[in-house]
Amino acid sequence: MRSLYWFRSDLRLADNFALAEAMRTSDFLIAVFILTPATWKTHAAAPCKIQFLLENLKTLSESLWNQGIPLLIRKGPFFADCPKVLEKLCHQYDIDNLHFNHEYPLDERERDEAVTRRLASSVLVSTYHQQLVLSPGEVLSKQNTPFQIFTPFKNAWLVKVHEQQAWHTYKAVKKKFKSNINPDPIPSRLKGFTGQKIDLCWQAGEKAAQKNLKVFCRDKIDNYQKHRDYPNIDGTSQLSPYLVQGVISPRQCITAALDVCDLLDIFSIKKNEGVATWISEIIWREFYHHITHFHPDVCRYKPFKLKTDNIPWRHDSNALEAWKNGMTGFPIVDAGMRQLLKTGWMHNRLRMITAMFLSKVLLLDWRLGEKHFMEHLIDGDFAANNGGWQWCASTGTDAVPYFRIFNPTIQSQRFDPSGDFIRRFCPELFHLNNKVIHNPFAFGVKPGDLDYVLPIVDYKAMRQRTINLFKRL
Ligand SMILES: Cc1cc2nc3c(=O)[nH]c(=O)nc-3n(C[C@H](O)[C@H](O)[C@H](O)COP(=O)(O)OP(=O)(O)OC[C@H]3O[C@@H](n4cnc5c(N)ncnc54)[C@H](O)[C@@H]3O)c2cc1C
Structure with missing residues (x-):
């Protein structure tokens, strides 16, 4: 053949x-x-x-x-x-x-x-x-319909993977072909994609990806549950850029997680909270791909919950630009947005904080943020990005309830208690102590004393406005 x-x-x-x-x-x-x-x-x-x-x-x-x-x-x-x-x-x-x-x-x-x-x-x-480990159609409800809620999807996914032992990987075939056709050179740059100047932190190729997976499973996975929400701790795998391009497979991730922890069965992950939580994240990835497959309207700029298209999103290009550039006056939001611009990646906790801030505090259309993320993320993936945005904006399936709106100051105090993550990306706040840094002007710093923008909105007022709008839907 x-x-x-x-x-x-x-x-x-x-x-x-x-x-x-x-x-x-x-x-x-x-x-x-x-x-x-x-x-x-x-x-x-x-x-x-x-x-x-x-x-x-x-x-x-x-x-x-x-x-x-x-x-x-x-x-x-x-x-x-x-x-x-x-x-x-x-x-x-x-x-x-x-x-x-x-x-x-x-x-x-x-x-x-x-x-x-x-x-x-x-x-x-x-x-x-x-x-994916299980493709769309392989995980269905008892009524043979696709799941729309994550937890039952996850439970059914675990049962199926257990039955099929579906985490086992395929070995590469060792076969040598004789070819008189030479490989083509790979361009080192592509016109139209040269603007963003960042130093890539990811080494290319399968070997590098496998090494990162091994190190993560050896050194970090046990504490994943404890560390994963703290952007200043290097506690997540950072494998997303590889997973998105298929340099590594989700099955390889699961096999490695089970192997390293000496677990022989997908159900025994419950014994190790770190492994269980990490595998759960891989299942979120699967869930959003299934949603994309069964609900193609999400690929047509439609929200999963159609009635949320009636939200009168504000049009405020200044606020949008401030958010994009990390100049909102909310330090944790600004640090997250600057991490994205500087490194091409953003920690998951910050993706949630910044996405919720755009959609439910600034009350700007979540699709503007979805696009901005794609334009800058090294791991930009339609299914995960759209799923994440619709979760935060409360327009998606199994999304966060509309009245749950992260308070950036409280999030900052909880997940960057020392303020060191903020200091890394907002040098103008470097000298502030770990109490004041989360919201300088609210904690007594005078505007003239700090070279940092005043908050561009009143969080409490905007939060109430959003809740009222969702209530009326
Ligand atoms: C608004 C928003 C946008 C997002 N956009 C993307 C995106 O474009 N591409 C992307 O891969 N992930 C996206 N995510 C999910 C998540 O933030 C990243 O997968 C994660 O931060 C990548 O870091 P990691 O590899 O260290 O993840 P780990 O915590 O080590 O997780 C392991 C893997 O599980 C998968 N995963 C983890 N969390 C999620 C999740 N919530 N949804 C789907 N898959 C998940 C990823 O493939 C990840 O590499 C988004 C989340 C939000 C809230």
């Missing part, structure tokens, strides 16, 4: 059943990655995410070439160009079988359906589910 493997968000050799199948069934195998910058722009992909993608492609190409598989690079530039690009390749190399893994957001699904329609009469199109 002569096969073509199409890489997308599965940039790895290990635990890649689709690639293993392509290798096993073929005597001729080439791989392709299609650059689609025009569509990535419409998806608001961050320059740092694209930069990381190119670096991951480089290491992927080297690993594939070690096994005689050339990675070819083609340019769309739109998703809509993929069918003709693949058709041309199939024709050029006399391909019998095209392999790829599913992706669940709407545009990706429509792209794949168009590819299958275009090629199915001439080529065998083999597709697989590898982005």
